[in-house]
Amino acid sequence: MTQKILVTGGTGFIGSHTTVELIKDGYEVVIVDDLSNSKIEVLDGIQEITGVKPQFYQFNICDERKLMDCLKAEQIDAIIHFAASKAVGESVSNPLLYYRNNLVSLMNLLDAMRQFGVGHMVFSSSCTVYGQPDQLPVTEDTPFQKAESPYGHTKQIGEDILRHVATAYPELNSIALRYFNPVGAHESALIGELPIGVPNNLIPYITQTAAGLRDELSIFGDDYDTPDGTAVRDYIHVVDLAKAHAVALDRLLKGANKEGYEFFNLGTGKGYSVLDVIKTFERVNKVKVNYKIVERRDGDIEKIYANTDLANNELGWKAELGLEDMLKSVWKWQKHMNGKSY
Ligand code: UFG
Numbered sequence: 376m377t378q379k380i381l382v383t384g385g386t387g388f389i390g391s392h393t394t395v396e397l398i399k400d401g402y403e404v405v406i407v408d409d410l411s412n413s414k415i416e417v418l419d420g421i422q423e424i425t426g427v428k429p430q431f432y433q434f435n436i437c438d439e440r441k442l443m444d445c446l447k448a449e450q451i452d453a454i455i456h457f458a459a460s461k462a463v464g465e466s467v468s469n470p471l472l473y474y475r476n477n478l479v480s481l482m483n484l485l486d487a488m489r490q491f492g493v494g495h496m497v498f499s500s501s502c503t504v505y506g507q508p509d510q511l512p513v514t515e516d517t518p519f520q521k522a523e524s525p526y527g528h529t530k531q532i533g534e535d536i537l538r539h540v541a542t543a544y545p546e547l548n549s550i551a552l553r554y555f556n557p558v559g560a561h562e563s564a565l566i567g568e569l570p571i572g573v574p575n576n577l578i579p580y581i582t583q584t585a586a587g588l589r590d591e592l593s594i595f596g597d598d599y600d601t602p603d604g605t606a607v608r609d610y611i612h613v614v615d616l617a618k619a620h621a622v623a624l625d626r627l628l629k630g631a632n633k634e635g636y637e638f639f640n641l642g643t644g645k646g647y648s649v650l651d652v653i654k655t656f657e658r659v660n661k662v663k664v665n666y667k668i669v670e671r672r673d674g675d676i677e678k679i680y681a682n683t684d685l686a687n688n689e690l691g692w693k694a695e696l697g698l699e700d701m702l703k704s705v706w707k708w709q710k711h712m713n714g715k716s717y
Contacts (some may be wrong), residue, residue, distance in 0.1 A: 376404065377401065378402055378452040378453070378628065379402070379403045379450060379452050380397055380402045380403070380404050380452060380453050380455060380624065381406075381407060381453075381454045382394055382404055382405070382407075382454075382455045383406075383436055383456045383484070384407075384408055384413075384457030384458035385406030385407065385408055385409040385429065385431075386406060386413035386414065386415065386417040386611065387408065387412060387457055388413075388494045388567070388568045388569070389415045389457055389554070389557055389617065389626075390408070390455075390458075391420065391421060392561060392614055392616070393455060393457070393616075393620045393621070394421055394429055394615040395421055395425055395566070396614075396617040396618055396620065397609050397620075397624070398421070398427050398429070398620060400542065400621050403498060403563070403612045404427075404433055405429065405430045405431075405432070405449050406430065406432070406446060407434065407436060407442075407458065408432075408433065408458060409433060409436075411456070411555075412461075412571060413569060414569060415431075417566060421478065423563070423565050428697050429505035430449075432445050434519070436458055436484060437475060437480050437483065439483045439486070442483050442487050446487045446490070446491045447491065449490070451491065451523070452495070452497070453494075453496065453624055454484060454488065454496045456480075456496055456497065456499065457498065459474045460472060460477060461526065462526070462575055463503075463523075463524045463526050464524075464575065465526075466529075467524050467525065467674070470525040472692070473526055474525060474528075474578060477526075477529035477530075480531055481498075481536060482536065484496070485536070485540055485547065489544065494546050494627075495548050495549070495624070495627035495628060496537070496547075496548075496550075496627075497550050497551075497623045497624055497627070498537055498549055498550070498551045498552070500530050500534055500551040500553045500638065501527070501530045501553060501554055501643070502551060502554065502555045502609070502640070502679055503522075503523075503527040503530055504527065504531050504534065504553060504679065505520065505528065505553075505679065506521065506522065506523060506527070506676065507520060507677060507679070508520070508679065511646075511678065511679065511680060512682040513680070513681055513682060514640070514684070515553075515638055515640055515685050519531055522674065527680045528556065534551050534638065537549045537551060537636050538636045541634070541635030541636035542690050545635055547635070548632055548635050548636070549636050549637075550623045550626065550632065550635070550638065551621060552616075553620060553638060553640050553641060553681075554611065554641050554642075555607045555611050555640070555681050556577075556609060556610045556611065556614075556642075557611055557613050558578040558610050558611070558702075559612040559613045559696070559704045559705060560613065560703060560704045560705055560707065561708075562707075563614075563662050564707045564711040565711075567704075567708035567711075567712070568613075568705075569635065570657070577649060577652060578610075578652075578705050580592050581656055581705075582705050582708070582709035583664070583709070584664050584665060584666070584709070585656070585664050585706070586713055590665065591665045592653070592664055592665065592666040592667075593668075593669040594622060594649050594653075594666055594668050594669065595649075595669060595675060596671035596675070597650075598671075599671075599677045599678070600677060601648055601678055603648050605650045605680060606648065606649055606675055607644035607647065607648050607678035608646065608647065608678075609643055609644065609645060609646055609647075609681050610643070610652070610698060611641060611642050611643055611701075612694065612696035612704070614696065615643075615695055616641055618692065619686065619690065622691065622692045623639070623690060637689075639686040639689070640682065640686060641683070641686055641694075642680060642683055643683070643697070644680060644681055644683045644694075645680060645698075648704055651698075652698070652702070655699060655702055656702040659699045659706075660706040662670075662706070
């Protein structure tokens, strides 16, 4: 029988790409999203790629009653939980929004899972849980530093909640995936990242500048202790990331997980500086990006990249796409979006 997966945040950036992979793998997908940071048109993109329009519920999962009604109506086999607020700066100015949106929602889901006998969850975590680590690359054993922002703290607490819940309720299994920097877009250019307003993140800022929608990109600091002075990150293609969710889900559904709560780094293992990214983008797409160097951005870390051995060996997953693929796909997506009204 077809297994039914609830994808919270399924119209978002990573959620939409994961939905595509799940449908390809033969799952039925039910999406819950409050559309606070995504657009309903994303469902059309998913349908165009897969031939299937997932069932869609619009609500915030902090709304316990709507969540319970949804789980009562659908026979869900597992949950992939993306729905969360994710802007680091906004979390500093509006911490309660972040603690509520990211943690009340998680607890509601776990309650609902217990009530309706759903035993499996894949959870979106982030490399932000590590802060600026003392040693690179970062393994899953690297200790967490004190969180720099409420956003980062919600991911640390979220992981703790899952760990404790797995101990208390052995029937509830979960895998947290610690994403490094997700970028890229589906090769069809029918889905991709849809920042609302001025982008906070590097890649959408680059593509919008190259497209002439922004005058100039600001590089936040060129005096870091890195080869060219700009900050280093491990960028990972969203399609590779989406596939990792399908693998983690399969592991849970098969009961192949070794612990009730597991966690994996998802990156490529390669660190690129901001200037590496800009120059590669210009070269592979033959476009120019205007930029200037400005002060460091508060809260930014100097460099981080993943050791992905655990995901490679335990999950049997490896990132296949490189920086050039990521940057070609985002330019294709930007050009596709230029003609759209949403
Ligand atoms: N950057 C610029 N100019 C910009 C935007 C970003 O120079 O206009 C730089 C940043 O300073 C940083 C790099 O580009 O060095 C990447 O910045 P992003 O904002 O794209 O990504 P971050 O690494 O800051 O944040 C990402 C996710 C967060 C997550 C964090 C974990 O967006 O959700 O990784 O480290 F928490």
